[in-house]
Structures are given as structure tokens and as C-alpha cells.
Amino acid sequence: MSGTATTVAARSEIDPHHQISFDAKRVYVPWSKGVTSTYHNIWLRDSCQCSACFHPVTKQRLLNTFAIPEDIKPENAEPSDSGLNIKWDNDGHQSFYPWDWLHLHSYQPILEKTQTYHRFLWGRNEIVENPPVVEYADVMASDAGVAEWTSKVKMYGFCFVEGTPVSPEATEELINRISFARNTHYGGFWDFTSDLSKADTAYTDLPLGLHTDGTYFTDPPGLQLLHCLSHDGNGGESILADGFRAARILREESPEHYKTLSRVRVPAHSAGNEDVCIRPTFSARPILNHDDVSGELLQVRWNNDDRSTMDRWSSVDPDGGVLQFYDAIRKWNQILSRPEVEYRFKLKPGRPMIFDNWRVMHGRTQFDGKRRLCGAYINMDDFESRMRLTNMGREAVLRQL
Ligand SMILES: [Zn+2]
Known part of the structure; x- marks a missing residue:
């Protein structure tokens, strides 16, 4: 579009062969350009986009944030071609995060610029x-x-x-x-x-x-x-x-x-x-x-x-x-x-x-x-x-x- 610049992760930045690792607090996603994003376990669980956690029609959170155990961590975290599958250890819930979603919302570090508009300032x-x-x-x-x-x-x-x-x-x-x-x-x-x-x-x-x-x-x-x-x-x-x-x-x-x-x-x-x-x-x-x-x-x-x-x-x-x-x-x-x-x-x-x-x-x-x-x-x-x-x-x- 003219006037609005939206940053979308280049496909080259999303490598389907990520070596995913996790510990008691965080999940680590290394990108092909050499940067690794760190996501907190509780943040990932809270951000689950599946239809049980996020209403597919109203686009509102259904998940009870306050029922997430403070020490939640993955049982396993498996990459697929399109994204990251995580099975959670407390209740076996399966979450899926598309690569472009993870890249877009990466906060540690921030990988994509907040959307800004190009303005033509005139006289x-x-x-x-x-x-x-x-x-x-x-x-x-x-x-x-x-x-x-x-x-x-x-x-x-x-x-x-x-x-x-x-x-x-x-x-x-x-x-x-x-x-x-x-x-x-x-x-x-x-x-x-x-x-x-x-x-x-x-x-x-x-x-x-x-x-x-x-x-x-x-x-x-x-x-x-x-x-x-x-x-x-x-x-x-x-x-x-x-x-x-x-x-x-x-x-x-x-x-x-x-x-x-x-x-x-x-x-x-x-x-x-x-x-x-x-x-x-x-x-x-x-x-x-x-x-x-x-x-x-x-x-x-x-x-x-x-x-x-x-x-x-x-x-x-x-x-x-x-x-x-x-x-x-x-x-x-x-x-x-x-x-x-x-x-x-x-x-x-x-x-x-x-x-x-x-x-x-x-x-x-x-x-x-x-x-x-x-x-x-x-x-x-x-x-x-x-x-x-x-x-x-x-x-x-x-x-x-
Ligand atoms: Zn879910």
C-alpha cells in the first residue's frame, strides 16, 4: 500500500530447521540470521492462539491466565515447517505458533519495527x-x-x-x-x-x-x-x-x-x-x-x-x-x-x-x-x-x- 509500511519477516529469516531449546523459564528460537529469540514459558502459554484459548470469531482470550501454573514449562517443543508445536507439562495442552507470528511478536530481542506510516510533509x-x-x-x-x-x-x-x-x-x-x-x-x-x-x-x-x-x-x-x-x-x-x-x-x-x-x-x-x-x-x-x-x-x-x-x-x-x-x-x-x-x-x-x-x-x-x-x-x-x-x-x- 502507499503510505503505510508494514514490516513482514522475510521468508529467509524463518528457517524450518530451528534447534529449539527450553528450560524452566523460557523457550529459545534461533533464527537463520543468527539471532535467537527468547520467549517466557508463561507468555507463550498465555498467548496461545488455538481455538480453545482464543475465540476464533470474537478474537478474545478464552484462556484463564490465572490458572497457568507459575512454573509452567514445555514437555516438548517441536519445530514443523510452518511453526512451533509445544506440548505443556501441566495439562498436556498442545499449542502451535506460526514462525511468522513468533518473529513478528519477538520481544527479546525486538525483531520487527512497530508499524509506522510514511508521511509526506508539505508546504x-x-x-x-x-x-x-x-x-x-x-x-x-x-x-x-x-x-x-x-x-x-x-x-x-x-x-x-x-x-x-x-x-x-x-x-x-x-x-x-x-x-x-x-x-x-x-x-x-x-x-x-x-x-x-x-x-x-x-x-x-x-x-x-x-x-x-x-x-x-x-x-x-x-x-x-x-x-x-x-x-x-x-x-x-x-x-x-x-x-x-x-x-x-x-x-x-x-x-x-x-x-x-x-x-x-x-x-x-x-x-x-x-x-x-x-x-x-x-x-x-x-x-x-x-x-x-x-x-x-x-x-x-x-x-x-x-x-x-x-x-x-x-x-x-x-x-x-x-x-x-x-x-x-x-x-x-x-x-x-x-x-x-x-x-x-x-x-x-x-x-x-x-x-x-x-x-x-x-x-x-x-x-x-x-x-x-x-x-x-x-x-x-x-x-x-x-x-x-x-x-x-x-x-x-x-x-x-
Ligand atoms: Zn491453546
């Missing part, structure tokens, strides 16, 4: 001539079309869908090819104009600076699709900017500011509607959020308009980090304002866009006249699920569990 000049696009007919016709669509969204952080019928019904059907719409206090599927029907600047004709949506949610919306159904008037240009690219520029030009934006927690709120006051749990989040383990940048949360009063600062620093924070967001805003960072275009009826709201920031210029938009949010987890299944196939996805 205006890299994208303006040839933005990512798929055909509506392809997306609606087959899962291969959805695979192309979702992998382009992952790669570029956004994608247009050409040839979409200009109606809310068709737009909703299009969204449902990925997943159901996420319901929020703005509703599920939106069909709206600049009438301030919801107390948010998105429902006005005011200019909107680059931002991500839902900085006030614990889990911000993953994807957002917007379809302009009509606009009798002027202005209203859309602006997109690759937040991961902007973050890379910031890291290169001012590593200290990058650290500040990765560390300082920024509270936010949505409180315009009388019956709503949403704030994130977990003491708010920073603007730049990284994977705890890999350190990879995973999420940009940036909406200066929704920022709450910041009254909890570091007690170590004499200034509490206040001045550093303002310096850092000034620099961040300055990067986002560069013409080579911003991709500007006019949304056209029949050509909706979908974008990754954890990565790509959006905004628009002021407009006049009546402008009708429809669209929806999709949860990131539901998008990722659909992307993985359509691109890798269910078997490969399940093997990774």
Missing part, C-alpha cells in the same frame, strides 16, 4: 500543483477505493474527493464509507450556513485563523470532511497548513520553543452554548503531543481562540515559564503565517475535502453572501481501523494483535 509549493485527490465513484464502488482514499489522507494529511454529487445525502454516504459521523454538541452530520445557529465563530462569516478543531476535547476529532454546497458571494478561501511540517520547521529553527510547545499544557474550553462547557480531562494537553514510547509527533492541538486562562505554571522557573510560552507561540504563529506554509484554495461544490485534524490545521478568509457547507467529524480510531483493514487485509491486521 504550499509541494502541494499546490498536484494536491491529493480521489474519485468519488472509486470510493463508492469498492474497498480498494477506500484504501486509496484513506492511505492518501494518512500520507498527506488531507485529500479531495472529485465528482461528489452536490447534496448533503451524497456527502453523508461518502463519509460513511470510512465510518459513522462523530456526534458532538454541534451534532453528527452538519448542514450549515453563517447564521450563528451554534455559538461558534465557524458559524459566522468572520475570518478564521489556522487552527485544529476540538482542542477542548480529551480526544479531539480525528478527521473532518467539509463540502461547500453553494456560495453566492466573494471571499471564503480555505487555508490548510501541515502542522507536522510547521513543527519540524520550529524544531529546526528554535529547539527551545519546540520543547516549550511540547511541555506546557494549554487548557481550552467550548462554552458558547448555554448548556455546554467542555474542557479536557488529564489536566489539558500541550500543543505538540508525542508518542510516550517512540517520541514520534502524533498530534497538534492548536486553537488560540479557544485557549482558557492559563494559571498553572512551572514552580521551578522564576517566571514560571510564562514568558517562554509567549515567545514560543509567537514564533509558532510566525511560522504558520509564512506564504510557503499555507495552502490556499477555494472549496468547490462537488469537491469536498477531508483532513487529518490531528495534523493539518485549517482556516478560511472572510466572505460575504450565503455560503452553505456540510460535513462531519470522524473519530481517529475508526478511521485508522478502516485504513488498516482496507489496505492490509483482515488477516494481516489480526496477526498483529
